Amino acid sequence: MASFFEQGFSEGEDEIPRRVPSLSDITLADIPPRLGLFPLPGALLLPGGRLPLNVFEPRYIALLEDALADRRLIGIIQPDSLAEDMDDLDEPDLHTIGTIGRITSFTERSDGTFSITLFGVCRFRLLRESGTDRGWRQGIVDASSFSADLVESEPSPLNRGELMEALRRYFAARRLRTNWPTIEEIDDDTLLLVLPMLVPFSPNEKQALLEAETLNDRAEVLLDLLARGME
Numbered sequence: 001m002a003s004f005f006e007q008g009f010s011e012g013e014d015e016i017p018r019r020v021p022s023l024s025d026i027t028l029a030d031i032p033p034r035l036g037l038f039p040l041p042g043a044l045l046l047p048g049g050r051l052p053l054n055v056f057e058p059r060y061i062a063l064l065e066d067a068l069a070d071r072r073l074i075g076i077i078q079p080d081s082l083a084e085d086m087d088d089l090d091e092p093d094l095h096t097i098g099t100i101g102r103i104t105s106f107t108e109r110s111d112g113t114f115s116i117t118l119f120g121v122c123r124f125r126l127l128r129e130s131g132t133d134r135g136w137r138q139g140i141v142d143a144s145s146f147s148a149d150l151v152e153s154e155p156s157p158l159n160r161g162e163l164m165e166a167l168r169r170y171f172a173a174r175r176l177r178t179n180w181p182t183i184e185e186i187d188d189d190t191l192l193l194v195l196p197m198l199v200p201f202s203p204n205e206k207q208a209l210l211e212a213e214t215l216n217d218r219a220e221v222l223l224d225l226l227a228r229g230m231e
Contacts, residue, residue, distance in 0.1 A: 020071050023102060026121055028147055031100065034130065035075040036063045037137040038101075039092065044197050044206040045076045045099040047149035049120045051197075056113040059135030064106070064114055066134060072103040075124060075139055078203055091137070096126050097211050100143065122149035123210065148214075158188040158219050166226040167195065173230045176200070192218055201225055 021030055038053075038060060045051040055064050067074050077098030101118030108114055123146040126139045143149075164184070171178060178198075186194060196209040196218070205225050212218035 023104075023119060023121075026102075026150060028143060028150065030071070031122070031124070031141075031143045032071060032073065033140060033142075035073060035100065035124065035139050035141045036067055036132075037075045037077055037094070037098070037126075037129075037139045038063060039077055039079050039094055039137065041079050041081070042203045042206065043076055043078065044201075044210060045101050045118060045120045046193055046196060046210065047099065047120045047122050047146075049193050049197055050104075051076065051101060051118045051120070053116050053118065054113065055116060061112065061114065062134045063136035064103070064116065066136075067103060068106070073121070074101050074103065074118065075099070075126075075141065076101050076118065077126065077139075078207055081203055094126060094129075094139075095207055097123055097207075098126060099123050099210065100141075122146050153189075153215060157216070158192065160188060160191075163191070163195075163219070163223060163226075166223055166230075167199075170199070170226045170229045174200075189215065192222065195222060199226075201229075 021027075040053075043051065043053075055061055063074065075098050078095050079092040080095050100121040100123070102121050104117050104119045106114055106116040122143050124139075124141040124143040125145060127142055128140050130138050130140055132138045167183075168180075170176075183191070192215055196206065201209070208221050208225070209218055212221045
């Protein structure tokens with residue numbers, strides 16, 4: 001006979017609506033038109049990827065608290081290093097394309113700071129900013145042109161041999177180390193997800209990888225960046 005607790009948690013559980021959809025069920029309708037922005041130079045979160053972050057600034061702790069109370073979504077976006085106002089380090093101009101990250105785990109430390117993990121949902125286009133009274137920046141965003149990020153894509157016809165050779169030469173030229181057996185076991189699509197986040201590319205190079213429209217385009221950009229890194 002099932003215990004009281006087993007009965008309590010099983011009966012009618014399918015009838016309880018979720019406050020936020022599961023990761024696999026997110027659609028464009030679940031993307032809010034206004035999104036809290038977390039500007040991070042050199043940070044790359046691709047759709048389907050995971051990004052660990054330490055959150056310690058008061059305004060971003062406020063952003064995290066507000067996101068946790070709502071849809072658990074945050075816009076990860078890079079400052080535009082070519083913008084004229086980069087001298088204004090507190091509010092630099094931003095690139096127009098970033099990634100919506102879903103908070104999938106968080107740990108609050110005794111000092112009030114947080115450790116979180118974001119899952120890349122889909123990319124977005126920043127249309128303009130609107131202010132908040134909580135210190136963090138808010139963007140009016142549009143994700144409609146990146147709807148393909150929300151569906152499973154066809155396997156990319158990757159020239160794996162060419163990519164692995166370019167990667168080995170890049171790491172050798174820069175005297176970098178990695179776990180090659182682990183990398184060689186990764187499937188092609190995961191490789192195109194992991195390598196852009198693993199290799200120490202510059203912020204602008206990471207932005208180019210983020211803005212590549214398809215997996216094929218990302219593979220071409222990745223090969224080009226690896227080749228340039230050996231020059």
